[in-house]
Amino acid sequence: MYDVKLLRVIDLSLSIIADCKRLSFGDEGYMCEDLDAAIAKERTARRRYRHTMACLVYDKDTLVGWSLIEPVPRSPRYVVQMFVDPNYRRRGIGRYLLQQANYMSKRKPFVYIDDENEDFFKKFPELCVEV
Numbered sequence: 001m002y003d004v005k006l007l008r009v010i011d012l013s014l015s016i017i018a019d020c021k022r023l024s025f026g027d028e029g030y031m032c033e034d035l036d037a038a039i040a041k042e043r044t045a046r047r048r049y050r051h052t053m054a055c056l057v058y059d060k061d062t063l064v065g066w067s068l069i070e071p072v073p074r075s076p077r078y079v080v081q082m083f084v085d086p087n088y089r090r091r092g093i094g095r096y097l098l099q100q101a102n103y104m105s106k107r108k109p110f111v112y113i114d115d116e117n118e119d120f121f122k123k124f125p126e127l128c129v130e131v
């Protein structure tokens, strides 16, 4: 019922980036900072993000959840960050995004746990580990 796209962040169109930014903690958040860095013109920034993936979940044409799956330099691990539209939470989209990141990693991906999301992440100890 949802459509999913898995793309390299450096290949995202500006309109997809704008949709992702709307669905996040805002410009000061890590996800927006990473998106801005990934599309920066500097070669070093582009090199750093060349293997970072975005998993995009759509309800028809509307982005309702997404994740950034970023390899940790010189490590087999990834860091995964995700954001689900508040109107679409508790429908399994977060779980799907976490499973997707786990599937891509040789080791459990790192996640940033805080008071707001710990009940979610604590449900999936087999899929992730705290940074």
Ligand SMILES: CC(C)(COP(=O)(O)OP(=O)(O)OC[C@H]1O[C@@H](n2cnc3c(N)ncnc32)[C@H](O)[C@@H]1OP(=O)(O)O)[C@@H](O)C(=O)NCCC(=O)NCCS
Binding pocket: 080, 081, 082, 083, 084, 085, 088, 089, 090, 091, 092, 093, 094, 095, 096, 112, 113, 116, 117, 119, 120, 121, 123
């Ligand atoms: C954390 C987040 C990604 C979860 O997304 P979601 O789509 O609502 O998660 P799911 O529907 O897959 O939840 C799976 C299970 O986790 C648990 N869970 C999820 N959110 C929960 C909450 N707020 N409180 C308690 N349990 C929760 C539930 O057991 C849920 O299953 P159930 O609905 O059948 O009970 C979403 O709340 C979010 O975007 N939060 C803001 C951004 C964030 O904190 N991102 C993570 C760090 S980068």
